[in-house]
Amino acid sequence: MTERPPLHLFGVGQDTSNAAAPIAAAFDPQAFDPGRLTQARRLSGMTKAALAAQIGVSGAAVSQWEARTSPPRADHLSCLADALDVPVEFFAVGRPFAQLDGSSAHFRSLRSTRASQRAKAVAFVEQAWELTYALEKHVQFPAVDLPGFLPEDIEDHQPATPAAAARALRARWGLGAGPVPHLVRTMEMHGIVTTMVPFAGTDTPTIDAFSTSRMPRPLVVLTPDRGSDVYWHRFTAAHELGHLILHRDAAPGDPEQEREADAFAAEFLTPADQIREDLPVRVDFKALEQISHEWGVSLKSLIYRSRELGTISDASARRAYQRLNNLYELGIIAADPVTNYPGEVPSLLNKAFELAETNGTLTMAGLAREMRWRLPRLRLLLGHPDQRPVLRLV
Structure with a gap:
């Protein structure tokens, strides 16, 4: 196997997993990592009070455990593992742990996302990075090629507009016309x-x-519900790419940032100087549908782009939206799922695992032990769906 180059963790704790021993019944308080308890609790969606009630302790006790004021007893640790659906060893120190501040992630629906849901999402990102780190010890991942992401790649001149940033990235990545x-x-x-x-x-x-771009690798989390429509899914992915380019050091939550990410996505997927000549001068759904399939963007996006570029009027765009909604309601236009387009389904983590497994350096069970996760959790993050039939007792 090719020798792995060192991974610079930018201040993240170093990997000492070989030295870390599983937590035993005679629990050493120094072996307990309070950050792991916080992560597991957030992943479960539980408050400290709810977790305390489930294991029969006070809310203050859970707060003390997470604050490292005092560690849990061995019997409490076992109860925590059961309540949070993790192995007892999950709480052990010694594994790389990149903690992410929730204010460092750009949520597409920030205002409608509850704080507990954002905490769950942030904890998921932490685990996604841990899995990436574990796999990179076996497989060489593609180098990060994102303007301004790496310290040595900070550009002196930032594009003046989101559209300019999109054009610059298309050129940098050699995407052509x-x-x-x-x-x-x-x-x-x-x-x-x-x-x-x-x-x-x-x-x-x-x-x-x-x-988020605050981890050692930029990370984008797409959601399966968006995958029911490949065009919606692609625009969402390009929107998040815009955040990574435009808002690395900006505090998320500003509506203007969302508009800028949309403008980036529109220009990245449908460059104005290329799409303008394809757009009809009046709303023609047959022509727009052909353009939609060719460019991989939705009809709604094309109507917006047509109005934005001045090929149709505001009034024509409003009528077009109404007609489009009717076509969807009648089922004349149906969503095309992303599963029909392998190039739009994330595969990096799963492909990395498969390559390591093929080379004989990793197994699913071995990786789960290294991560101190249960196998279903590992399969979930690798994108392996549980295809077992569901047993229903009537």
Whole structure:
């Protein structure tokens, strides 16, 4: 196997997993990592009070455990593991742990996302990075190629507008003229870790897509509900790519940032100087549908782009939106799922695992032990759906 180059963790704790021993019944308080308890609790969506009630202790006790004021007893640790659906060893120190501040992630639906849901999403990103780090010890990932992301790649001149930034990135990535055929695969090929799994169960659609560039690798989280329409999904991915380019050091939540990310996505997917000549001068749904398939963008996006570029009037755009909504309601226009387009389904983490497994350096069970996760959790993050039939007792 090719010797792995060192991974610079930018201040993240170093890997000492070989030295860390599983937590035993005679629990050493120094072996307990309070950050792991916080992460597992947030992933479960539990408050400290709810967790305390489930294991029969006071809320103050859980607060003390997470604040490192005092560690839990061995019997409490076992109860925590059961309540949070993790192995007892999950709470051990010694593994790389990149903690992410929730204010460092750009949520597409920030205002409608509850604080507990954002905490769950942030904890998921932490685990996605841990999995990436573990896999990079076995497989060489694509280098990160994102303007301004690496310290040695900070550009002196930032593009003046989101559209200019989109054009600059298309040129940097050598995309040439015309549509971007495999957007998610293109992002992954340039070192951006992308996932699309139901990481928060039924809460996932409410959380919606988000991204962060505050980890050692940029990470974009897409949600399966958006995957029901490949065009919606592609625009969402390009929107999050815009955040990574435009708002690395900006505090998220500003509506103007969302508008800028939309402007970036529109120009990245449909450059104005290329799409303008294709757009009809009046609303023609047959022509727009052909353009939609060619460029990989939705009809709604094309109507907006036509109004934005002045090929149709505001009044024509309003009538077009109404007609489009009717066509969707009648089922004349149906969504095309992303599963029909492999180049739009994230595969970087799963492909990395498969390559390591093929080379004989890693197994699913071995990786789960290294991560101190249960196998279902590992399969979820790798994008392996549980295809077992559901047993229902009537």
